[in-house]
Amino acid sequence: MNRIYMIGFMGCGKSAVGRRLSFLLKLPFYDMDKEIVRQTGKTIPEIFEEHGEEYFRELETKFLQNFKNDHCIISTGGGVTMRKANQKIMRNTGLVLFLDAPFREIWRRIHRDPNRPIVRQSTREEIEELHKARYRDYKQTAHITIRTEFRTLRQITQYAAFQVKRLKGE
Numbered sequence: 001m002n003r004i005y006m007i008g009f010m011g012c013g014k015s016a017v018g019r020r021l022s023f024l025l026k027l028p029f030y031d032m033d034k035e036i037v038r039q040t041g042k043t044i045p046e047i048f049e050e051h052g053e054e055y056f057r058e059l060e061t062k063f064l065q066n067f068k069n070d071h072c073i074i075s076t077g078g079g080v081t082m083r084k085a086n087q088k089i090m091r092n093t094g095l096v097l098f099l100d101a102p103f104r105e106i107w108r109r110i111h112r113d114p115n116r117p118i119v120r121q122s123t124r125e126e127i128e129e130l131h132k133a134r135y136r137d138y139k140q141t142a143h144i145t146i147r148t149e150f151r152t153l154r155q156i157t158q159y160a161a162f163q164v165k166r167l168k169g170e
């Protein structure tokens with residue numbers, strides 16, 4: 001299959017870059033978190049509160065297993081690489097693009113957002129640890145890593161499009 005997956009920590013720019021890339025490459029765009037909210041009829045905080053994180057992780061895996069569309073861009077949830085099964089599905093069904101943003105920038109973007117259960121329940125130090133702990137999985141899962149510091153959304157999107165075309169041999 002021929003998908004493009006955007007991976008990376010919360011707030012790294014997956015949705016913003018994914019949307020722009022979808023215009024540039026003329027591919028439909030999907031946001032995994034939004035699809036899960038649509039399918040369950042619950043918000044992410046509600047899913048975490050009512051069923052716990054493991055249940056949410058299971059929904060993510062089910063989404064990846066059952067999603068049928070090809071030739072599209074999928075912005076994933078920040079914890080999607082926690083499961084090896086998810087890493088495998090993504091690498092086997094498309095190109096995986098990791099947006100590597102510095103933690104202080106990520107924190108600035110996410111720390112006040114009430115819709116992020118993991119951030120709401122943790123200190124800055126704990127979230128920084130989580131970022132560190134996940135970093136290797138993002139790197140290992142990705143076909144393409146883009147460092148976003150000092151780059152505008154437009155520059156990141158253009159670079160992403162260039163790398164995608166290069167890897168597809170276009």
Ligand SMILES: Nc1ncnc2c1ncn2[C@@H]1O[C@H](COP(=O)(O)OP(=O)(O)OP(=O)(O)O)[C@@H](O)[C@H]1O
Nearest residue numbers: 010011012013014015016017078109148151152153
């Ligand atoms: N390189 C950048 N320069 C300036 N602003 C950026 C950049 N990347 C992202 N942003 C802004 O940071 C915010 C978070 O980006 P976005 O929502 O795309 O992240 P995300 O990875 O999809 O986060 P999540 O899915 O966890 O909510 C947005 O307001 C976005 O416009």
Ligand SMILES: O=C(O)C1=C[C@@H](O)[C@@H](O)[C@H](O)C1
Nearest residue numbers: 010033044077078079116117
């Ligand atoms: O980093 C995470 O674990 C998460 C990121 C969000 O995209 C959501 O998928 C959810 O809030 C969990």
Ligand SMILES: [Mg+2]
Nearest residue numbers: 014015016075
């Ligand atoms: Mg997003």
